[in-house]
Amino acid sequence: MSIVLDPKKNHLLAALPESEWQRWRPQLEPVEMPLGEVLSESDRILDHVYFPLTAIVSLLYVMEDGASAEIAVVGNEGIVGVSLFMGGETTPSRAVVQSAGVGLRLKAQMMMDEFNRAGPVMHLLLRYTQALITQMVQTAACNRHHSLDQQLCRWLLLSLDRLEGSELAMTQELIANLLGVRREGVTEAVLKLQEAGLIRYARGQITVLDRPGLEQRSCECYAVVKKECDRLLPDRLAV
Amino acid sequence: MSIVLDPKKNHLLAALPESEWQRWRPQLEPVEMPLGEVLSESDRILDHVYFPLTAIVSLLYVMEDGASAEIAVVGNEGIVGVSLFMGGETTPSRAVVQSAGVGLRLKAQMMMDEFNRAGPVMHLLLRYTQALITQMVQTAACNRHHSLDQQLCRWLLLSLDRLEGSELAMTQELIANLLGVRREGVTEAVLKLQEAGLIRYARGQITVLDRPGLEQRSCECYAVVKKECDRLLPDRLAV
């Protein structure tokens, strides 16, 4: 089965100047991104960077004892593999598909060459990287000070922003792993949201019923990340 | 009083190619960096970037309710103000001097111009930024999974690496603010370390007696950050 998709669904690709776009287009390879696929392993050199179109990718840090924590999330607004052009080649974290979908990928060498032209593409990617940094900072602060309930709201909203519709296919177990908390804790938090009429949960299917309600229950962290994303990543690249 | 100092104490400056160094030298302005000084306020445009020589700077996120959390720490291995060349101009976090000392600063415009030459300076700064990202990621994970005791050890080690000697001037109150925990919690953790003979504490003066002991008590996070710093920032820039 071949994948039919609109590359421009990825905001970074959509923001490319026409000339770059023409050059990239034939090199962009469509890929399925099934749930759980590891796009980049900790401390391993990447051979591709990924532009999610409908998938969502989690950047995780996995501890020595196996516990994990989500550091940031990448959807159709971004790119997986920033360490490549940042010059480090590898990073101590892992990129895993959190919500199945499709995407496009580009050979690492091509990405490097394009970045090193030091033109608008570079500046676009650096701005995206700063947005990613904001997300990481906020995750750190949020992990320190906010309750599981608030964090769940933040997480739902971040995921929702990167999907079409208001459905989310995730088991509580999976969410718990990403947030780095107990599964039972997620159950409790989810029930509270359900009782409040904000979501409906049924065996791995979350339906968001009241988005503003979620935003209100969430900590400030979601709003900060959203604002920075919007500020740093205008729909069209101003050249 | 004029400040006498060796600019090459900052690893980034030390790694500059000779030609850049000659150009930068006259533009680098020595500055005192007293405890508590705010080098960059959240969401405010920077007019300088700072290269600490003997000072240590904390990057903090300050929440709406006033609580704060340290996201990363910058000493003589780095630069304060990466958001400038990353293209965002501002960031939602704050940079505060955590340990008094001296540093050098450079006008924002000059920093931009130098970065935009897209040569070795740019690549050096990007690699440093990736090291900083590693620190943020690790902070996030650490905040999630590790005990106050472990985090204190990590924090002491990170600070120690950025200072000469084994003395550290910090009150427990200040440490608590940075880690985003209670002052009493720090007291307890410090006492444990003291009883174990790893440090000596007296009214804002910490003396580290047994560094290997601290490393052993610390979580993996310190080692990961250290390793990435060493990997990404060789003493000399390979041109």
Next chain:
DNA sequence: CTCCGTCTGTACGCTAACGCACGTACAGAC
């Protein structure tokens, strides 16, 4: 239609860290 695996809900004791409220003790000012 039934069986079985996965997913979800519940319960209970435990611990780390919190919030608050004191007491103490050192250090420099006068």
Next chain:
DNA sequence: GTCTGTACGTGCGTTAGCGTACAGACGGAG
């Protein structure tokens, strides 16, 4: 030598989240 402020130590009740254990419940495979 006393006085005062900052820094440090301690105690106690509270709470969020953990670990463990288990029961129900849904849904696809056969």
